[in-house]
Structure formats: C-alpha cells, structure tokens
Amino acid sequence: MDVAISATLAANEEVARRRRAGQRILNLAFGEAGLPVHPALRDALHQAAGSNGYGEVAGSRALRTAAAGYWTRRGILADPGLVVCGPGSKPLLYGILLALGGDIVLPRPSWVSYAAQAELAGVRPIMVPPPPGEGGAPDPGGVEAAVTAARAEGRTVRSLLLTLPDNPTGRLARPETVRRLAELARELDLIIISDEIYRDLVHDPAAAFLSPAEVAPERTVVTTGLSKSLALGGWRIGVARLPTPGLHRRLVAVASEIWSSPTAPVQHAAAYAFGEPPELVRRIAESRRLHGIVARAVAARFAKAGARVPPPQGGFYLYPEIDGFPGPEELAATLLDRYGIAVLPGTAFGDSPTAPRVRVATSLLYGETDEQRLAALHAADPLRLPWIAAGLEHLEEALARL
Template sequence: METKTSYLSDYVQQIKPSGIRKFFDLAATMEGVISLGVGEPDFVTAWNVREASILSLEQGYTAYTANAGLYELREEISRYLDQRFGLNYSPDSELIVTVGASQALDLAVRAIMNPGEEMLIPEPCFVAYESLVTLTGAKPVPIQTTAEKGFKASAADFEAALTDKTKALLLCSPSNPTGSVYSKEELESIAAFAEKHDIIVLADEIYAELTYDEPFTSMGAIRGMKERTILISGFSKAFAMTGWRLGFTAAPPVIRDAMLKIHQHAMMCAPSMAQYAALEGLKNGQEDVERMKKSYRRRRNLIVETLNEIGLGCHHPGGAFYAFPSIQSTGMSSEEFAEQLLLEEKVAVVPGNVFGPSGEGYIRCSYATSIEQIQEALVRIKRFVEKRA
C-alpha cells in the first residue's frame, strides 16, 4: 500500500527539490567531469582550526554547549564583527551560534513571518530562500533583476512590489548566484525604504569576506538599520568550513530571543567541536582568509575575461566565487545548455533558472576550484559553444 500524499503538509508539497542537485547527481556517475557547480571552497580547513577541534575532543569537550553557543565564541564573533565590519552586537543578547548559515536563515524566517505575509526577495537568488518562506505559510515575492543593472534591486523596485502584506525583504550581498555586491549608497537607499515602510531586512552576508574591488558594507552598519536587520553569516565560505556546519546570526534582542526559542526546541545547540574550531579560526585565521581571497580574485579575473571572449557575456562579479554568464547567444535554454555541456564536454555548471525565472538564459559557474581545472573547463566550454555558432 502506497503512503498517501494527503499525509504531507500542504506547505511541503508546494516546494521543489533543489535544482542544483539534479546535475551533480548525474555528474557523480561520470568520470572526468570538471565541476564548476557546487558553491564550496576547494581549500581544506586550515590546520590550526582542525587541530583546535581535535584538541577539544581529546580534552573531552563533547557535551552540549549553551543553546546560543559557547560564550567565548560569541565574544569572539562580537569582536570580529566590530573589527571587520563596524558592527556592535552583544554576545549576551544579540548573537546565536547556529548549525550553518542555512539554519540561521531558517530561524530568522520562522521567527518573523506569519501565514499570508510577504517577503520581498531579489532574483536570481539562492534556491532555499523562497522555500523557507513558503514553509511558514508566508508568500515569497520575487523581485526581478537584470544584468544591465548588475543583478541588483533598487529601492524603487521594492516600492513597486510593496503591498499592505509586505513585512520583510531578504538581501544577499555578495550574491549567490551572481556575485553582485551592493554599495554603501545602494544599501542606504534600500534602508530608507525599509524605515519608511517599517520593513525588517534579512541580510545574508555569508560571503562578506569575499569581496574583491571595494570594501564590504554590512546592512547592519547603515545608520538606523541595526534595529530592523537580522544578520545571517557563518564560517563555511571564507574559512573553508562547509562540512563543519557552523554559522551565526545577529539580531535585535526581541528577534534574537524568538529565534533562540525555535533553536532550543529544534536543534538544542551547534556541535561543540565545530565551535572550538571556529573560535580558533576567528582568533588566528585571517591570514588564511586573505590567502584564499587572493586566489579567488585571480580565478575570477580569468574566468570572467575568458567567458566574455568566448561570447558568453558575463558581468563583473564583485564578490563571492561565482560567475553568471549569459548563454542566450546559443539559442539554448539554461537547462539544455547545462545538460548538453555535461554530456558532451563533461563540465558541470548550474542552469540559471534554478535560481528563479530571472536566471533563465544564464548559467552559474563556481570558480572555487583550481586554476588548472578552470582553464581546462573553459577550453571545453569554448569548444561546446563553437559547435553551435
């Protein structure tokens, strides 16, 4: 007897599986594939960070930590945010250590959204955003962006989508999948919109360390915005700690406390050994971050320049580790291009449409892989495109 779908939550049935995984499940069955797909650093977590985790195990630190995370780690996160981004958050009342930035985002959405309320989300966007909003019974409202405007939404774009049900907006800077970075002036304009309409801003800043051309500005650092901003960040990208599953959130005490209640019941606390590792990373890991960042910048310059030479027009990403070139000149859809490229040339990329309708006609190429792999992938992509000229 088959289990009935009527047993399932209506909200769960509305969401789709991650479109990213389809191609990588296929790629995993093939030999010789070069992956420009998964958003994961190709660097191994620094030795001193791994050693700190090993030492914590050897010393028997294997119990639960405080729900909000190790106090020493929250203190260090507070110092880090202050020194790196000019943010002032209390380790006692405004920070939570989470199981990855993804959990921080989930907590934030669940803490503030009610069924029927709306959240504005610039698109193309990370695949989980709209699903997390849908799971609360709230409505994600996509804001279409274009390459001509750097894949960034303006205050005017948000104004045009505003309704009496709008409660929040979600801004990712630097962006996944486009690598776009909002300037201080652009953030100030959006902040004025948020204050005018009493909107909460979820600021996904997981790639904040990975900006290459201009200093990064956090939404929480904009005057008057700390009180209405929920910061989402973590250690996966800049510290090459994806598998450790450790993130954090910073928010006003009332919102932070609501998030903590959900965290207490759903997760208890983040893994203690990962927390000790992150503590070491914050104290002594900035040189490693800068070394990785320097490598990413070099790779970015190579992949963007070459994609444009091939004829796949690509805007200049200011951060993260993604290029988002147009494949419209080929006459193929994003999904057709990605599938045929994988089958014919064994290069895995992500079709842009999985990041929303605004991504159709584009593909996402991660340059978080070696220069040698990128160079060979570009040779294969050029050959693939020339066949269709």
Template sequence: MPGDGLPVPAGLSAVLAAAAGRAAEQPVGGAPALREAACGYWERRGLPTRLGRVAAAPGAPALLVALTAALGGDVLVPRPCAAWWAPYARLLGRPVFHVPTPAESGGVPDPYALLETVRRVRDEGGDPRLLVLSVADDPTATVAPPELLHATAEAAAGEGLHLVSDETWRDTLHSPHDTVLLSPAEMLPGQVTVVTDLAGALLPPSWPAAVARFPADATGRDLHARVLDVLTALGARVAEPVAAAAGHALGEPADVVERRAAAVRLHASVAAAAHAAVVAAGAFARPPQAGRHLYVDLGPLRAGLAAHGVGDAQELEDLLTTRLGMPAPGGHRFGDDLGALRVRLATGPLLGDTDEERTECLTSPSPLELPHVQRALMSLRSVFDDLRDDAQRRESPR
C-alpha cells in the same frame, strides 16, 4: 553554496580534533565563547555587537528559518538570489516574492521595484514583513554599490520591513582595497539582522556553523528571544567540535587570515580568467567581485543552443554540466526566469582533481600557469567557443 575546493587548513583541523572528545552540548544559540568571538569579528568590521544579541546555529539556513518563523508575514527576496533562501520560507508556508535587481549588480533589489512590489502585495491582501538581501552576492558574485544599498534600505524602512543581510561573502572581495562594501546594519541599526555563514570564508562547508547579529534595541531583544525559541524547537545546536573551530576562525588569528587571503586571491584570479573566456565567446557576465563563482547569461548564444535542444535554464544546466564535467546550476534555481539562459559557474572545480593539485594552486605565485589549471580553463573556453560558433552558423546571413 559553492565550496572553495581546497583542503582543510591544518590549524583548523587541529582545533576541531582537540575538541572531538568533548561530550557536553553547546547551548542553543551558542556558548558565550563562540558568541564573544562573533562579537569581536563584527567589532573589527565597524559593527559593535552585544553578547546578548548574538545567536549561533548549524548553518545559515537554520537561522533564516528561525528568523522567518519569528517575524511572520510574507518574504521579499531579490531576483536572482541564493538558492536556499526561498525554499525555507515556503517550507513554513510563507509566500515569497522576487524583486528585480538593477543592471549593475545583484543581491539588492531596485528600490523602486521594491516599493511597487510591496504595494502590489498589500493590495492583494498580503503582509510583507521581511526583506532578505546580500551586498556581496551569491549567485551574481557582485557587490552592490553603497548608493543603491542606501536607497533600498530607506525604501524598506519606510515600508516597515525588517531586513536580513546575508553577509556570508563579505570577506571574499576580490579587490578589497578598491571595492566599498557597507552593511545595511550600518545604515539602519534597529531594523537589520546580519547573518554570516562561516562556510563563506572561514570554515569548510561540511562543518556547519553560522552566526546572527540582532539589533541592540528592544526589538532586537524580542526577535533574538523568538529566534532562540525556534532554534530550540528545531534542536539546532552547533556541534561542540565545530563550535571550537568556529570560535577559533572568528578570532581571526594570523594563520586563518593568511589562508583566507590566499584563497580569495586564488579564486579571484581564476574567476577573472573564466569571466574573460565566457565573454570572449559572446556570453554576458558581470565581472565577479566576490565569492568563488560567476553568473553567466547565454542569451546571446540562444540560436546555437537551440540546435542542442536547449530552450530554458534547466536544459542549459543539463548541457553544460555534461560538457564542462562540473555543476552548472541554472538560473531558475536562484529564482530567475526559467526561460532565461543563465547559469552559475563555480571556480572550485577549475583548481584540480586532487588535494595535491588544489594545494599547489594555493601556494603557487602564478596559479593560472599551472598545467592542470590551464587545462581546465582551456576546456571551459572550448565549450563556450563551440557554442559561439554554433550560434554564428545559425544566424541569418546579412
């Protein structure tokens, strides 16, 4: 998960420090105070939640492992998808099937491709039970339109699939007043478990905490109980100081809300500038709508990349990581085809090298005009322009 690159807010640090001397353990699934804070968080987003249908864990991966183990069967995910989804299912010995996404967005499978994949898996003796999706997506940084989500949710429901909606990035919309984000739990309240990793918008990635919201019916009750059994077997408890900070953040006091909004504005502006740079060089990328990253397809520059010995996503990752001086994970890490020349670029590394520079980005009314940000974006443009020029030189004369 790409971090925001920013210093920890003073308010959160104070809450964590105040709880550092607590010796008691959080119970598996989270203490009532943490779960009540999660209920309030979802209530404010139009998802009324019962206290007995919430579980907390030290990060979303623990919750997904527990859900996959509790539900059984085969797992369906979009192509591409968050890098950590498929490995945890495979860890449990569960087959994972990637379903193509439509051209306009990632995170949610095409409904017709989903139906065809389910049919094929069953014809081959498989047992698909779980579909994991994300409306605000990592890695593509897009937000699936409501009509697509509705069609896919209906298709999944018709096939008896349980949906896990990873809503880690829902609070990082770049244009929150212009982008409509719906949770599938609003459409299928009895068949959707919502998972939110607080590292998306509320906590630093080094403070692992995530919460899950289960359906309110008997199915949700039974699934919640089975998930708690798995979390108990794993010893997956949120550390007490982190739980205190998580509860504070989920309560969304003014300082947390203001900091989150400032961070989202910052990353949105840098992502837009990075998107303009890569598109101007001839690469393809959907305009980023959420998160702090963008997903770039360098297929149009394949001829130039071949001159550098790049023929697949791993080789592209190696080249760009070296040239950019920042991580550039290839699309194969997100379940994409190895032969496709795609990478995810994070915006955090473009904010500076020191806490002072990154804090200046957060407080500046014009962060793109700061010298260190301009240098970082200029370096990005230079790398992609060089690849464009290489591709043009290698094109056959007309």
C-alpha cells in the same frame, strides 16, 4: 507539500553519478570553497573533541563573543547577548524566517534556498530584480512598489533579504543601493536580513562595501559562517547578529526545537576562527586572491565565446548569458550532455525561464586533492598549474563549439 532536493546538491550528486559511469565532467555547478582545512583549525577542533555535552541553545559564550568582535571590527554594532549560533548559516536563515513570519522580498535571481525556505516556512517570496549591473539586492524602486501592492492585496510583508556579495551573480550591491534599502526598511517597517557569508571574499579588499547593519542596525539581521571564507562547509557552523531582544528570543525558541545547540567541538574551533588570528587572516587573503584570479579567467572564456557576463566581484561565481537557446534549462542541459560541463540554470535561482543565463561556480577547478588545492592557493600564477589549465582548456573548447 512537494519538496525537491536543493538544485545545487542535486547537481553535485548528478556529477558524481556521471563520473562513476566514466564520463569526464567539469563541475562548475557546486558552490564549495574547494580548499583544505587550515592546520590551526584542525588543532582547535581536536582540542575540543571530548566536549560532548549539550550547550546553550544560542551557542557558547566564547563563540558569541568572538562573532560580536568580528562584526564590531567591521563597523557593525554587535552584542554577544544578541548573537545566535547554529549548525550552519542555512538553518539560521530558516529559523529567522520562522521567527519573523510574513512574506519576504528577495532579489531575482537569488540563492536557491531562500525562496524554497520561505515556502517551507509557509510564507511567499516576492522577487524583485536588482538595479542594472548589480546583484544580491533588489532594486529599491521595485521593492517599494512590490510591497505596497502586496499589502494592498492583504498580504503581510515583514522582511527583505540581501546577499553581499551575491550568489549567483558574483556581483556586489553598491553602497547607494544598500543605503536606500535601509531607508525603505524604516519607511515600510521591514526587517532586513543581510547574508554576508561571502563578505571576506570580495576580490578587491578596497571595494566599497556597506552592510545595512551600519545604516539601520536596529532592524538588520546579519548572518555569516565559515563555509566560504575558510572552506569549512562540512563543519556546519553559522552565526546571526540579531537587532532586538524580541527577535533573539523567538529565534532561540525556534532553535531549541530544531537543533538544540550547535556542535560543541566545532563551536570551539569557530570561536578561534572568528577571533581572526594572523594565520587565518592570511589564509583568507590567499583564498580571496585565488577565487578572484580563477573567476576572472573563467569569465574571460565566456566573454571570448560571446557571452554577456558581468565581471565577478566576490566569491567564486559568475552569471553569463548566452544567446541562441530558448532558456536556461536548455543551455545547462546542452553544456552537460554534449560537452561535459555542469552548471546550474538561472531558473534554479528564480530567474526567467526564457533568459538563457546560468550560474557558474569556479572553485572546484583548484584540484582534486589537498596537495593540488594547496599548490593553487600558493602559486604565483595558479592558471599555469596543469590541472587548472586543463579545466580552462576544456571549458574554452566547449564554448567555442557551443
């Protein structure tokens, strides 16, 4: 099997290479949360630094209980005995695909690793576009037709994936769409995988958010982690809520052969985080505000240049389309080679090779140092900070010339 490095990681390494060569690059390609670790989390990790024994494959009781409490406070039924923890939600998603088997329905576009992981697991992705104006959830009508056609060809289709809110589009599926997909999952006997790692970063806290686990808890897997909401990408910790004992047993068996058990000190800190102490709730609220302000500012620069760009609703992504290019690869290459702006082409997310759309990640605009990033987090108007203003000016000038 010919496996390529993940597009996001490859882009980040290319940016680093060009910067070492002296080029000025505005990195809008890598989806890292771009904020420092909260001191309370550093303290929690330090307290458990001496924990060096293998733990339970499914994760510590403290972390599983804290994760179940996190979901319960959001209206999702969760039993600690049906929670599995892993070294990031990304390995958990791959483990879930292995445990489920069968082909999977994905939104088009969708995060770069979903389709790649499906192929690594020996199953085929079925890509279905979202309803107009939405992202992260395939159109229900398209799902029904695609699953019916695939099964008529003799294929086994077992699952359907949603990302709420979405990477790459930054959009949030409407509750009506989620509800209809939950109904379809029952009708078509599908397991829903709901990747909700950006859930706490929906820009408007009052926005209507519906998890399929609220509608069809008996057939919904929910995954999340701390890499986005608390900017702990390097700590590698994730949790999954399983709907049935059978799927839980299969995932634990897979985990036992791949990662044995999550890192013990990080589990201790993660249990503290999922308990949602006030200082971390405040940090997430501050992060959510910053992500929204900067993402909207970047979207405004693209719109000013004539791009079609759906307003971002969550996380730190947007997905503009710019006419005048034969496809996304050419658009992304032009932005990087001529103007020093790194983005990812829509083809990395399974989008059409003729649609000039790119994924823009805005969170590395916050600064190069922890001091700058904290200043951005706490500023009344982060757009006025010199380093953020300079990045936005670089982008606006490039788009005007483009």
